[in-house]
Amino acid sequence: AQSVTQLxxxxxVSEGALVLLRCNYSSxxxxxxxxxxxxxxxxxxxxxxxxxxxxxxxxxNGFEAEFKKSETSFHLTKPSAHMSDAAEYFCAVSFxxxxxxxxxxxxxxxxxx
Amino acid sequence: DAGVTxxxxxxxxxxxxxxxxxxxxxxxxxxxxxxxxxLGQGPQFIFQYYxxxxxxxxxxxxxxxxxxxxxxxxxxxxxxxxxxxxxLYLCASSPQGGYGETQYFGPGTRLLxx
Numbered sequence: 001a002q003s004v005t006q007l008x009x010x011x012x013v014s015e016g017a018l019v020l021l022r023c024n025y026s027s028x029x030x031x032x033x034x035x036x037x038x039x040x041x042x043x044x045x046x047x048x049x050x051x052x053x054x055x056x057x058x059x060x061n062g063f064e065a066e067f068k069k070s071e072t073s074f075h076l077t078k079p080s081a082h083m084s085d086a087a088e089y090f091c092a093v094s095f096x097x098x099x100x101x102x103x104x105x106x107x108x109x110x111x112x113x
Numbered sequence: 114d115a116g117v118t119x120x121x122x123x124x125x126x127x128x129x130x131x132x133x134x135x136x137x138x139x140x141x142x143x144x145x146x147x148x149x150x151x152l153g154q155g156p157q158f159i160f161q162y163y164x165x166x167x168x169x170x171x172x173x174x175x176x177x178x179x180x181x182x183x184x185x186x187x188x189x190x191x192x193x194x195x196x197x198x199x200x201l202y203l204c205a206s207s208p209q210g211g212y213g214e215t216q217y218f219g220p221g222t223r224l225l226x227x
Binding site for chain 1: 147148155161215217221
């Protein structure tokens, strides 16, 4: 079955520290992979998307993610956290030949001053 | 350019009632998907509409139904509401049939069932 697993429901970092949010997927076909961010009482905003071009994908707000097929991972990173990065982050996957998107359970990022 | 809009923003219903939620896609988008996001969870795919037809459906009962209009806007209907239907309902639109395309999400409708 196709699925997405986000490791860690909560991650806390200090302002200026590295942000690493983990995502693993399972799929029998090549996937499209996404990271979305959700601020309180808002919808989801796309951070970045992988579609089988470059394995290192750069997104908005300084975030990037690397697709590693051998590890079936798509971890999200940012070199230096900012207070405004505090939000819920969702990894998602859709599959060639399908239309639905499967989301992980989310990781809430806390940024300490 | 207006993004995806949803109405209403909040709704309170009682068990057994019916509810209709509305979504207008981003300009130029022809595909609309609906998701249910329970508190503390990721969005769960309900169904997707394209060319006024339901194209794919997630693991939701028939109490959940929808419609897409010629102008690509969409409605989500839920009958016989349960307490467990309380959630944020998100609408997402995408262009060109939606296959592999980025989805743009609306702000959601928060439904509370008492």
